[in-house]
Amino acid sequence: MRQPHAKNGNLKSLLGLIPATVVMLVFFVGALLLCIVQSLGYAPQYGINQFPTFQYYQAFLHDDGLWNSLGLTFYYAVVPTLIGAALSLFLSVAFAKAFKGRGFALFVYKIPLAVPYLVGVSIVILLFANGGLFARFFYAIGVISSPGDFPRFLQNAEGWGIMMVYLWKQVPFMTMMLYSNLLVLGREEEESALLLGASSLQIFFYVTLPRLMPALVGSTLIIFAFNFGSFEVPFILGAGYPNTLTVEAWRLFDDADYARRPEAMAIVTFVTFVSSLSILAYLVLYRRFERKRGRV
């Protein structure tokens, strides 16, 4: 870290922060505040002015469907994050080694990062729909006799299609984060462990993994938060009902009756709240874990 130039009071040296702060205050904090205000019943443009009221929160909190939706939202967010993290750890360690075609692999694995989630949705539909390519393949080799015999991957509550899209996009993302951190950390400690006779499994669990922990926590956190609030993938590939909270919010906001919009705002405020709370809990747990290991 560089020497501090502005101990206290020298505000002039902090001027550079102003443009970013203004943009974030107006368009990010402002956006969230307006969400909250409208969810509390201030929406004069739709002729609603009951501020403050909790009726829009009560409307969906008393709905049995909420707990279904909340459970699904967590399920679609957590499961791919865990599977993706495990795959990415494995791949990033592999990428750090020398192998033939490494340059090619290092280019190709970034392609999903460069395309929208909707591309993943297209691909999953093409391959895994009941009339899709895999179903046709199994028909051709005589395993199934009609599209209906193929297991349903898309538009069901189990969300296989949703998770496949998430993994397709996110394994490369997490791999990139972990691999670039591996490069920054260097290999000296691994080499020493190797010289001291550690097996590759021991090196991974006792040397590499602990050093990658901050990067792993950081990337899983971002992925979890993204999945928790993601919309278009569960909208297209999820079941019509029940579906995630964000899809529910979309439906309410899209309703011909504008008076339902504050309820949509209440849902997204709730989603933001639950997501932030989960992330906070995750970070607290991680802190405690690091303290237990004596790292902090």
Added chain:
Amino acid sequence: MRSLSKLQRVAIFFLITGILGPLAPLTIASLAFRWGWPDLLPSIWWWEKRDTLQVPLAWDYIFDPVSRVVPAMQNTILIALCVTLLALIISLPAAKVLATQNFKGKSLFELFLAAPLIVPEMAVSLGMLLVFLQFGLQGNLVAIIIAHLVPVIPYMVRVLTVIYGELDKGMLDQAALLGASRYQIFRYVEFPLILPGILAAALFSILISTNIFLLTFYVGQGQVDTLATLLFSKIRGGGALDPVSAGLTLVIILPGLLFLAFTHRTLKEEVFSGGLNKS
């Protein structure tokens, strides 16, 4: 360095196949005239119909003004470039301060800048629509460009902060000592030193901006087409993928792929570590 284990070899093979493999059926689908159940390959390819069709049906439609794909492509690229330029102008000074200065509440400020990464896109999108409605600014390119700044700036500031942190301040002092003006110092010393960071930040920014769907959809109010909003309206039903959707999917892959190829050789993998390792 040791070589790959068998399992690692298999994993990398699956990764590459899983990414490149689907491009083949997408291409085939976009060239099909009829490709129904249970055919593994199209039963009628477009070239069997070429006496009536000059080009494949899907591609003819994509390049036809009716489909609005070409203007959507232009919009997508224009938005990404403007967002990147604006975000650089906003993020560079902030990153410089964060990398060189210590001040009270710095970690709180960093948390504030990271917040858009963890707040659900839906909340930001709906809230931002309300902000723009207040200003009467919704439904045009300017609104979308401003909206995209919010998810882009946090990443940019992070990448640039890392680069500024590694910058040798002595070099700037030497240039000043030798009588260089502030502009000359920036142009000939500082800028070349942080260029790799700027490229990485620009890559992030362009990829994020071209990938955004929901924010564009709400803030654009259906008035502005981008590739992502077009693809959404094509596949939102979730039914079988028609040739046009397949072709459109391929078209959408193009800008990101080109930009990735363009920056692949100039960027070191290390620059990406700054994206997250401080959270």
